[in-house]
Amino acid sequence: xxxxxxxxxxxxxxxxxxxxxxxxxxxxxxxLGQPGRPIIRDPYVIDEADYLVVExxxxxxxxxxxxxxxxxxxxxxxxxxxxxQGNVIVPAFAVGRTQELIYYLHHLTRVGRLxxxxxxxxxxxxxxxxxxxxxxxxxxxxxxxKLAAWxxxxxxxxxxxxxxxxxxxxxxxSIRSGAIIIAASxxxxxxxxxxxxxxxxxxxENTVLITGYQAQGTLGxxxxxxxxxxxxxxxxxxxxxxxxxxGGFSAHADQTAILNWLSRFATAPKKTxxxxxxxxxxKGLKDEIDRRFSWNVFIPAPGEKVLLEETCLLNMPD
Numbered sequence: 001x002x003x004x005x006x007x008x009x010x011x012x013x014x015x016x017x018x019x020x021x022x023x024x025x026x027x028x029x030x031x032l033g034q035p036g037r038p039i040i041r042d043p044y045v046i047d048e049a050d051y052l053v054v055e056x057x058x059x060x061x062x063x064x065x066x067x068x069x070x071x072x073x074x075x076x077x078x079x080x081x082x083x084x085q086g087n088v089i090v091p092a093f094a095v096g097r098t099q100e101l102i103y104y105l106h107h108l109t110r111v112g113r114l115x116x117x118x119x120x121x122x123x124x125x126x127x128x129x130x131x132x133x134x135x136x137x138x139x140x141x142x143x144x145x146k147l148a149a150w151x152x153x154x155x156x157x158x159x160x161x162x163x164x165x166x167x168x169x170x171x172x173x174s175i176r177s178g179a180i181i182i183a184a185s186x187x188x189x190x191x192x193x194x195x196x197x198x199x200x201x202x203x204x205e206n207t208v209l210i211t212g213y214q215a216q217g218t219l220g221x222x223x224x225x226x227x228x229x230x231x232x233x234x235x236x237x238x239x240x241x242x243x244x245x246x247g248g249f250s251a252h253a254d255q256t257a258i259l260n261w262l263s264r265f266a267t268a269p270k271k272t273x274x275x276x277x278x279x280x281x282x283k284g285l286k287d288e289i290d291r292r293f294s295w296n297v298f299i300p301a302p303g304e305k306v307l308l309e310e311t312c313l314l315n316m317p318d
Contacts, residue, residue: 002044005033006251007095008133012044024050024309027269031055031276032253032261034063038103039133043253045264051308052269054262056277057213058254060284069248073104074113076207076244077180085177086205089241091193091220093186097212098126099133100249101182102160109157117158122169122192123184127162173199186212188219198232206241211249216278259288272297273306 004010013028027049035042080088092098098121108114121127163169169192172181181200183193197219200206214220222230223243229236253261272295274282282299289297300306 002046003041004030005035005037005040005043006031006253007033008040008099008129010040012046014046014049026051026308027053029054029261031057032258033251034253034257035260036066037251038100038107040251043261045261047264047266049265049269052265052272053275054258054272054285055253056258056274056282056285057252058250059258059274059277059281059286059288061254061281062256063250063254064246064248066248069246070104070108072244072246072248073209074108076209076246077105077114077117080205080207080242081178081180084205084207086203086207086241087175087177087179087181087200088207088209089193089196089200090180090182090209090211091186091188091197092123092126092182092184093212095125095129097186097249097251098123098182098184099130100251101211102130104249105180106158115157117180118178119158119160119180119182120163120172121160121182122163122172122196123182126182126184130162169195172196177205186220187214188223194219194232197230198235198237201230201237201239201241204240204242208241208243210243210245213250213252255285255288258285259292262289262293268293268295270296271306271308274299 001011001013004012010031010033012030015026017024017026025048027046029052032043032055033040077088080086090101092101102119105114105117105119109117121130163172172179173196181196183196184191185193188194188197197208201208208223210220210224214224219230219232223239224245227239229238231237272289274286274297277285286297286299289295
């Protein structure tokens with residue numbers, strides 16, 4: 001298991017299969033991380049494999065640069081809290097995205113671009129993951145360790161509160177302005193974020209900040225695509241709040257990052273299988289691999305069985 005650089009604990013798998021004195025190496029990329037992101041180190045470099053299974057979540061797209069995304073975050077927070085006198089409501093994945101957002105909000109405060117932030121983390125899982133993350137500074141990159149030292153050695157410049165009970169979660173909806181509420185789930189499909197959206201979407205002073213991928217058919221996707229109303233708990237809720245989407249915070253490797261990771265292979269795998277991506281994303285990655293590397297690469301259909309090499313299957317247990 002090698003560090004995939006996506007979220008804490010994410011892994012690339014290197015597997016060696018041996019049959020009849022013949023050994024073959026199979027690599028599963030897992031969810032690769034975007035290099036140069038905070039907290040987590042960059043994905044581990046693999047330079048050889050007989051067979052490769054690679055993800056393609058963003059196989060046909062490139063992420064926006066981080067710097068303009070941070071500019072957008074500053075503008076959204078300041079406009080919502082200082083100008084509109086509302087709250088920022090953030091659906092966030094409990095593992096990875098929540099911790100990055102907390103990192104960026106602290107970083108922007110440390111450099112003077114934001115101030116007097118009141119952040120409420122309303123997700124029991126995200127709270128546990130955040131606490132777990134802070135216990136593993138050895139896995140942080142250099143910048144994240146510097147920020148952790150700043151917070152530990154100075155007066156708290158950011159108020160970060162974990163909600164401990166359902167009652168505390170409900171009470172957040174009585175806050176009229178000045179709050180950044182981060183809650184799961186990241187695609188607004190379940191969890192406490194639905195309650196905050198049910199109350200917060202009606203108010204034009206608020207901003208719903210989308211910072212991650214929203215799959216087809218999810219409530220998050222409806223909001224990103226500009227729905228004028230959405231159904232939550234069977235009730236039609238008007239979307240009066242601003243809905244803003246920032247695309248530069250994804251922890252997933254984009255097309256450029258995936259191709260750069262693949263470029264470190266010294267020789268082409270015998271077969272490369274593309275998985276874990278919507279059809280357009282998988283095809284986009286295949287086309288680029290064909291163009292740049294001319295590898296033997298294909299996209300297996302759901303449920304399809306792929307024979308790697310008959311020799312390796314002899315005398316293997318069922």
